[in-house]
Amino acid sequence: MIQLSEDQIVKVTGDVSSPKGFQAKGVHCGLRYSKKDLGVIISETPAASAAVYTQSHFQAAPIKVTQDSLKHGSALKAVIVNSAIANACTGEQGLKDAYTMRESLASQLGIEPELVAVSSTGVIGEHLDMEKIQAGIELLKQTPAGSGDFEEAILTTDTVIKQTCYELAIGGKTVTIGGAAKGSGMIHPNMATMLGFVTTDAAIEEKALQKALREITDVSFNQITVDGETSTNDMVLVMANGCAENECLSEDHPEWPVFKKALLLTCEDLAKEIARDGEGATKLIEAQVQGAKNNLDANVIAKKIVGSSLVKTAVYGTDANWGRIIGAIGHSAAQVTAEEVEVYLGGQCLFKHNEPQPFSESLAKEYLEGDEITIVIKMDEGDGNGRAWGCDLTYDYIKINASYRT
Amino acid sequence: MIQLSEDQIVKVTGDVSSPKGFQAKGVHCGLRYSKKDLGVIISETPAASAAVYTQSHFQAAPIKVTQDSLKHGSALKAVIVNSAIANACTGEQGLKDAYTMRESLASQLGIEPELVAVSSTGVIGEHLDMEKIQAGIELLKQTPAGSGDFEEAILTTDTVIKQTCYELAIGGKTVTIGGAAKGSGMIHPNMATMLGFVTTDAAIEEKALQKALREITDVSFNQITVDGETSTNDMVLVMANGCAENECLSEDHPEWPVFKKALLLTCEDLAKEIARDGEGATKLIEAQVQGAKNNLDANVIAKKIVGSSLVKTAVYGTDANWGRIIGAIGHSAAQVTAEEVEVYLGGQCLFKHNEPQPFSESLAKEYLEGDEITIVIKMDEGDGNGRAWGCDLTYDYIKINASYRT
Structure with missing residues (x-):
């Protein structure tokens, strides 16, 4: 860990599990032929969380379930993500399946379901094979942490994993922000088929975090386009678990602008990586x-x-x-x-x-x-x-x- | 000519020179390697005319000249069109060149310059070779009428010519509407790189014609898209010379809806032909x-x-x-x-x-x-x-x- 002066934001090698108190995992549960397709990020303490969602009229089932979780207090301990099947346009059964994903992970972790977010990406209109998902959740339990595995598990037509990490100092404490994303086609305004997951060990007031995420999304993820399309499943989720033990950040905090800048850099890095990896792109x-x-x-x-x-x-x-x-x-x-x-x-x-x-x-x-x-x-x-x-x-x-x- | 009953609109083989009193010509003046690249439509009497133009912030010089012509009374006797060079983003010189095109054709026809419209399509930012244009206008004079030549002269990346023709009866007189268009790439809302020329021998009040063209454009040319782009040069021009000797049409005329329907069919045919011939399209x-x-x-x-x-x-x-x-x-x-x-x-x-x-x-x-x-x-x-x-x-x-x- 580098000694950071005030106002200094440093890009470091790292990912969503670099901030203290986070781990990420990924497994192959069989939705895809051989690549990893089910991943989880877990925080050891409840994390103040904020999210922005697709503007599509056809919001996918997992989006609805995540919205439901964040309605109950805006704290999360985990997010579960699958690729291959978007669980969008799947009616009542799809919604039931997304709730079951939430329940299963929560029960395994021994926490309330409302502390779990759900996210899916892949083909629209096909139902999840819930036996595979359940077996995958079991498998995740026995699988050692590996953020590279998580990053792979969330990809669809992407050709590379997307990660970034920044460190900064807040009131003398080192704070880390890590990010992972997926997205390649169907990328345009209002989140398109992209998922972004940002973790930080900073202690932050939920309301300030939600406001900052919305502002930052507008000039980062919402400023990329691959093909003018918007997907049913887009989501950016930020989890802030406070493990850095900094004085809680809020809009009035003198170092709030520095944190916001670091969060912007994190989102901008991920957004640019998505654009660079646009379907078929060379530049x-x-x-x-x-x-x-x-x-x-x-x-x-x-x-x-x-x-x-x-x-x-x-x-x-x-x-x-x-x-x-x-x-x-x-x-x-x-x-x-x-x-x-x-x-x-x-x-x-x-x-x-x-x-x-x-x-x-x-x-x-x-x-x-x-x-x-x-x-x-x-x-x-x-x-x-x-x-x-x-x-x-x-x-x-x-x-x-x-x-x-x- | 078919005997038409009231309210009957019949699609016939024909083009912009089918309505009485119109002729169209096209020549090769050398802007393109070998294909025809300069064309003209001439009406033997001044035609009540209406036009809609690109919404681009960078309107090409010919658009400005046509707008100027239509400011002086909304009557036209001719329109001159070149392909290969769009004469867009060409500054003062470009505007001067477009005015020169108008002057030259007007002087050859012995009419006021304000009775001539100008239209260009092709590459942006290059100047017209005015010697070639001038020679082409001379050549047009000696060239026999040929609407197929005109239709070819207005194409760029198009693979086929686009024409249509309808007949209808207004107060017992047969009225003909003919159309030609070009457009293949840069096709999206607000006219995109497309040119549409519609002629009719109907007698029509200018104001009603302009209003009808605007309405009809919104549900025909403005409802096609090839690639989401809008060009600097788009224009649809309608010329109505009254040679059919029908009672002058206006919005109050009982047969106005029939004429409007026929004009819509004409524009819709041309619009669909443009979409069908989109760059690289197979369907x-x-x-x-x-x-x-x-x-x-x-x-x-x-x-x-x-x-x-x-x-x-x-x-x-x-x-x-x-x-x-x-x-x-x-x-x-x-x-x-x-x-x-x-x-x-x-x-x-x-x-x-x-x-x-x-x-x-x-x-x-x-x-x-x-x-x-x-x-x-x-x-x-x-x-x-x-x-x-x-x-x-x-x-x-x-x-x-x-x-x-x-």
């Missing part, structure tokens, strides 16, 4: 917008750019076709004065004064051959800044999704 | 929504479905993955009660009561192997009906757009 695309009317406008424009199929295919083809970027900005709902928009790519100005600017095509192509592409837009509407993340659109996206179920 | 997808809260909600949902990358790839893969359809409906802004939504494909019910329904996968696959796919959604929110059209998302979309400029 992470970041759009930075400066000088929009306000931050909201800047975020809207940034997201339009990374969400544009034509920008995405042009980046895939390493084609500095700034017309695609202009096209995307052009149909955003934000305030845009054409004459004031400037477009930069890899340090070169491509567009200014509503006219193309001379630039080196070969340098632009070289820049686009990298695996992290940043598109910078400067405007003159106000002080609004925003960012968004996406990925290129490739043949493999089609391949993966033309026969997802087969 | 036309139509979404029909019944029983939404209102028509607006129904249209929003229908468009979400045909706009979903995951629905589009699933249709391409002939995979009856109704979960993708639910996903798309789920994140629409419309009012949706999950339990009341029913999903039908090829006559089979796939989803009802928030649960999957048993259906024949092989029949569904067989249906999806056709080249026109209709997805029907039944709801119980109200009387709203709506439709939208799109196409499947295929490898060829990526291929076409990864290196559009090369």
